[in-house]
Amino acid sequence: MGFVLWCPRCGVRLREGEYRPWCPRCKGPLEAEGLPRLGPVLGEGSTPLVEVGGGVRAKMEYLNPSGSFKDRGAGYSLRLASMLGYDCVVVDSSGNTGLSTAVYSARLGLRARVFVPRRASPGKKVLIRAAGAELVEAASREEAARLAEAEAERCFHVAHPTSPLFLEGVKSLGREMAGEARSGSTVLVPASSGTLLLGIYRGVKEAGRDFRLIAVQSPAAYSLKGLVPELGLTGGGEGKLLDALLLARPPRLGEMARAVVDSGGGVVVVGDEAVPGAVRTALRKGFLIEPSSAAVFAALEVLREKGILPGDTILVLTGSGLKYASLLEKLSAGAI
């Protein structure tokens, strides 16, 4: 295990093969050198890329084994955790990372505790327990993070918003997309913790391509505000239907902003009232995705109306709608 984690902020270098979810001195996100390339653990990755029409395609990341792109990060992190000798795992999550952690922990024979905010999707909470993890509900996303941190001494902490291992796993998506689209393509990507955005950015760079990255955020977690060009804002609200886009202060925010700006992209904020229509658009095209994923369809419409959507475009569809049956039914029927 010849990897080394180090802190770009304060310079700390950990011992070879030592894992920490963040810098032990300044708590900043760590970087990694010499991480191994690992194959899929449970068939994650290699998801379909299909036509949406008008030069737009959709990357169906929701068809990963636990129903979200998080499987790329969880698969990689937990395989490495297992190789490092850990036998237990903790994570705090708004839902998808929690389920992914539960599924991959089961797969790899690790015990998992998952801390979720109370407002996480009921379907996801039930599935996390079904997959065999212990579920702990917290008052908020931040409280869930504090509770998980308290257990991070004994167990492997997935810590997806900071961990360079999780990011390394998600990079496989960027490498994959680099083989599927030309340089200069635009990618619309929901951005909360930033692992998806940064994983794509790094993976694409590594493969020698350049994509324009447009982040899609909720008004309730508009972390990129003032840091990158605002290409559209469909209104405000509390982001009630966007329960996978809750992280208001992602630890890699500076890097997220630099990636967006460097790529020539920007951010679109999707207000609450635009979500039901976006979900119906997605369903009409056959995409059974969760509302937080459907937000990219609202962003697409905004960019089209403004005439600022050139050339090839890819929508990253992040999470499965199968976890949201009742909500989708109501949205589909126009009852919300």
Place this chain on the structure above:
Amino acid sequence: MGFVLWCPRCGVRLREGEYRPWCPRCKGPLEAEGLPRLGPVLGEGSTPLVEVGGGVRAKMEYLNPSGSFKDRGAGYSLRLASMLGYDCVVVDSSGNTGLSTAVYSARLGLRARVFVPRRASPGKKVLIRAAGAELVEAASREEAARLAEAEAERCFHVAHPTSPLFLEGVKSLGREMAGEARSGSTVLVPASSGTLLLGIYRGVKEAGRDFRLIAVQSPAAYSLKGLVPELGLTGGGEGKLLDALLLARPPRLGEMARAVVDSGGGVVVVGDEAVPGAVRTALRKGFLIEPSSAAVFAALEVLREKGILPGDTILVLTGSGLKYASLLEKLSAGAI
């Protein structure tokens, strides 16, 4: 559209390019000549094949776009229906085909009516409506079939247990598996309407391979009884948890039996009391699948105990557990 449908039982040949869900004279299943090879409609197919351990692998068909292998058949049938000029679709289904039809109808701009038995999974019913189809509940699986038939004059009837188009779509799974496993491999496959079993059988043959096919059935729909070698029977029951294995008299039963016997295989019947354990086994290995799919794990155990499982084995995991969150949670906790 140079295809012709004909009846192997009574000899009727339809006009070139004419579709009927079954023979207009004897109501038997039709065969097809000259069907076109069509690509995926929404990224269906090319599902992961992953290790289970001990020479056993799992084909993750539940990662198709609507969460089941049915997408292969629905994608093919409905693309062809669209090419033939139909603008509406009907289907009767215990759930998965209904959802698949709803999703692919939305994708292709077709109106869909889906007839399901009342005992179909609540999650699936909700999702069928969410995907934009009209859902009609019937007293039983048979009653759903009668209601759909009454509408089959105006609209394209998916009729998956008889239609040679649906079977043609599912054949892509057999061709795919033929490229992933050696001749002589054993395949454990849930068998209800028979399209999965026959699709694999025909696709594998077409690719010049031979797999031994072992059908897995519910005691409530043990259609192969007395027709093929019974390799195991774990007990009886009403098949309450096996709601995707409801069809007691599949129209292609004779052909199903010949395929199993010709392949050197047999049938394993999974009784009610074996299902919860099978679901827990599946979840422990990271497979979020529905109980009807998990039945193959119970069958695997029976075959292992009897020492009749030679060489390479593939379990076909047919349907997603994301549609069964609450039920899986109860099964996982041992409450059922």
